[in-house]
Amino acid sequence: MAKYYVDGFTIASNPSKLGFGYTITDESGIVLQRESYRCSLEVAATNNDAEFVGLWKAIELAPAGSTISSDSVVCIHWAERGKSYKNRVRQDLQPLRKYLYGLLKDKDIHLVWERRNFNLAGQYNEHNPHSWSIPSKPYPKILL
Numbered sequence: 001m002a003k004y005y006v007d008g009f010t011i012a013s014n015p016s017k018l019g020f021g022y023t024i025t026d027e028s029g030i031v032l033q034r035e036s037y038r039c040s041l042e043v044a045a046t047n048n049d050a051e052f053v054g055l056w057k058a059i060e061l062a063p064a065g066s067t068i069s070s071d072s073v074v075c076i077h078w079a080e081r082g083k084s085y086k087n088r089v090r091q092d093l094q095p096l097r098k099y100l101y102g103l104l105k106d107k108d109i110h111l112v113w114e115r116r117n118f119n120l121a122g123q124y125n126e127h128n129p130h131s132w133s134i135p136s137k138p139y140p141k142i143l144l
Contacts, residue, residue, distance in 0.1 A: 002066045003027040006058040007121035008050025011036065011130055019135040020045035022054030023121040024061060031124060033057060036135035051075040052093060053140060054121075055111070056100055064107045071116045079104065080111060 005025045010016035021036030035057070039045050051072035058068045059079075070076055078089045079100045089097045103109065116122050 002063060003069065004032070004058050004062050004066060005029075005069045005119050005121040006051070006054040007071065007119055007125050008047060008052070008054045009125050009130055010045055010047055010050055011135070015044035015046045017044045020047075020050040020053070021130060021135065022050055022057060023125050024054065024058045025120045025124055027120070029120040029124065031121075032061065034124075035137065036130055037137045037140060038135045040138075048072065048074055048078075049093075052078060052096065055079055056096060059100055059103045059107070059109055062107070062109055064109070066107075067110045067112055069112050069114045069119060071114060071119045071122055073113045076111045076113055 004027070006022060008020065008022045010020045011018040017039050019036055019038045021034065023031060024033040025031050037045075037053070051070060052075045055068065055070060055072075055075055062068055078093070078097055104111070
């Protein structure tokens with residue numbers, strides 16, 4: 001079974017009105033996807049937005065039976081249960097949460113939480129920070 005690592009980031013601040021992104025690596029630390037999105041003027045992205053979009057893209061990328069590791073326990077709980085220990089998924093993220101929940105079940109994907117120092121995508125992000133320029137890709141429509 002394949003294992004993937006995912007980590008999200010915001011640009012310049014958290015929350016960020018400039019943009020956010022994510023990185024997905026395989027178990028060797030090879031970057032499979034790294035995307036960034038600009039925010040609209042009305043919407044600022046948080047680290048949880050970035051992590052959640054990263055989970056979405058990793059779940060779509062991963063073959064059935066894979067494991068995806070994230071250091072965001074909140075986003076793992078959102079995807080699996082619709083809530084974390086302290087807070088529920090925001091209303092604007094509900095369509096994405098329902099979609100992810102279905103994908104997790106259909107593909108038998110396993111989400112696991114691991115500390116930041118074991119997250120290969122997070123290590124990549126720390127050593128390869130995103131440029132401070134505004135990303136060209138628009139905010140994902142499912143999050144609007």
